[in-house]
Amino acid sequence: MTKCGYVSVVGRPNAGKSSLLNWLVGEKLTMVSHKANATRKRANIIVMHEDDQIIFVDTPGLHETEKLLNQFMLDEALKAMGDCDLILFLAPVTDKVTHYESFLEKNKKNVKHILLLTKIDNVSNKEVLEKMKEYEQFSDKYESIIPVSIKKATTHADILDDVVRHLPEHPYLFDPEIMTTEHMRDIFKEFIRESIFENISDEIPYETDVIIERVQEKEDLDVVKATIVVQKSTQKGMIIGKGATAIKRIGKDARIKIEKLTGRKCFLELFVSVKKGWTKDKKGLKELGYDVTL
Structure with a gap:
């Protein structure tokens, strides 16, 4: 039996969500900007990993604001978190753990999640290890923690193997030939x-x-x-x-x-x-x- 499920990719604005998804699918499908809050709506990106199908959901950044458009964006991210089988939480290595604590509060349904430590290319190995130790206090909350380097060290399998482990056995939900459900x-x-x-x-x-x-x-x-x-x-x-x-x-x-x-x-x-x-x-x-x- 194949595995198939929805995986929401969340994090603060500009955490690298869209860049990660474009890299995983091998095509530029989602908008990438160095400016925060560029992504406004959810988008499904479909990745086949061996015989399994992963439907990644790109989301707007988690943030607090009074602006109406930004409230819509936050609501999109929260809906994606509540409707998925697994969450990938992207935490830039230079961030304080307070962003992660805020995510835990927003994860009302306690959907299981993997913590991805992003943007590690800009720091030393020692700093990466120190940040991983900081997150150890939350080890009962996340399934695993993976340092991610899109530019060099990380392979697709480093992430996808772990993702598939947590997905339900299920037939494909979409044609394996398509990369996105977006028009x-x-x-x-x-x-x-x-x-x-x-x-x-x-x-x-x-x-x-x-x-x-x-x-x-x-x-x-x-x-x-x-x-x-x-x-x-x-x-x-x-x-x-x-x-x-x-x-x-x-x-x-x-x-x-x-x-x-x-x-x-x-x-x-x-x-x-x-x-x-x-x-x-x-x-x-x-x-x-x-x-x-x-």
Whole structure:
């Protein structure tokens, strides 16, 4: 009998969740940014490990905030934690254990979890061992603790072998050939958002979103029409840039990402629209797919 189950990947903002998942699946499927709180919604990433199927759930970072959009993001992460068979908690090696203690409080159903010590490339082996000793006081809480180095030392099996051990025996839930349950248009949206984060500074990326208006598959290329939504007229000007330089740069970056994933040429057409105060208004959030129930 094969094993199959859902594994939520959680941690504070910018803990390396999306980078880990892209590495595990061997494809860029989720948005990665050095800026915190880039991921807004749950996304399923499917990894086959030998004869077993793991459905990883990428989640927004665990954090506290009063902002409506951020409340939606926290709720997404908490739902993922409650609905899964196993949790991977990512703890950057330089973090204090207080982040982990906060996670334990939020894990209301006491779902079993593995602790991954991330970003160990930036510190010495001695510091890694010292941090592992710090977590020993919680050894009755986690199933195991694994130091993770995506750049060099860690292999996929180091993580996946341990994950599969804790999954239930179950037939596959999805076709083994697919890597994600996300629609291609949603991945395109995240690639455009990622390009905004990479090319526009400060808080503006957090107050933008993307609507995919149309995806047309022609014989030799994909035609994608998308609208970037901002909160203020001044932000629209900054997204477009002098002589449309900024939006051209965003479009070029996003197009390259799309083409790399699909293996096809892409014609990407971007527009910018102002939707005043959309991040602070429940109705505005719902129209963009963020149903805030709090």
